[in-house]
Amino acid sequence: MPELPEVQTVINDLNEIGLISTAIKRAHVYWERTIATPGCKEFRKRIERQRIMAISRRGKYIILQLSEDFLLIHLRMTGRLHIKTADEERLPHEHVVLDLDDDRQLRFHDTRKFGRWYLVRNPEDVLGKLGPEPLDASFTKTRFVDMLAKRRRAVKPLLLDQSFVVGLGNIYIDEALWHASIHPSRSASSLSNSEVEALHRAIQRVLREGLQNLGTTLGTGQTNFYSIAGRRGKNEAHLNVFRRTGMPCARCADSEIKRIVLSQRSTHYCPKCQI
């Protein structure tokens, strides 16, 4: 489940392997719904011969700045990017393949087919409604206090909402709320200033830790996060609540981690320390 640290890890890897200034010779689309916009035919035609100028991130979107357009890639649940040579056999679930002019291929592997690609002139068409970046200098404690004070919604589903703040998903929200000792179903506006400040600190802490550890890969198999060249993230050892139902809380040790469902999302917390 790629969240901010996983997406940034993919981008760092893409930048390292020297994709900048390579041109796209041809696009092959094997699952048309992956291409959200424009239509498949136009996508293939328009992307041909465009050069990759820069690779960056906004929220959980990977942004490839091309010579004419922007290619935005959202990995959603199970999307992965791979660099391969043209003679390597195409695997099941490789839904989009870009032939590059250096004889490599950028392949999009997505078991659950939720991932989406957008080829647009103006990236704001897709990114316009996104909330602030949680690791930006402009995301201050004061601003976060203001943002939460106006919202009555439970804090966990609110943090999942990418128009409120970007980059957070199920794993890092559960972890941040545990660090801040806040119950996930607390109404956002009920949090005191000191609780909001603790949450702000916790969000930045878990994201930075995730980045340092090159993301979180849970277990093995088709549906887990792997970066370029199939590299696993190492952040699992740093998780305190996520998918640790029934295990003792690492802070109080008196209580077992509980699992509840909030907004149809598994939510893990310590019933003793998170109030």
Add this chain to the structure above:
DNA sequence: GCCCTTTCCTGGAAGC
């Protein structure tokens, strides 16, 4: 405008 529910998908775990 805000909030909640439904929908998209399939591997893998759980149940029988």
Add this chain to the structure above:
DNA sequence: TGCTTCCAGGAAAGGG
């Protein structure tokens, strides 16, 4: 062992 059922998850769309 082998079959069937159900759950996991991010974000968009639709409804109250």
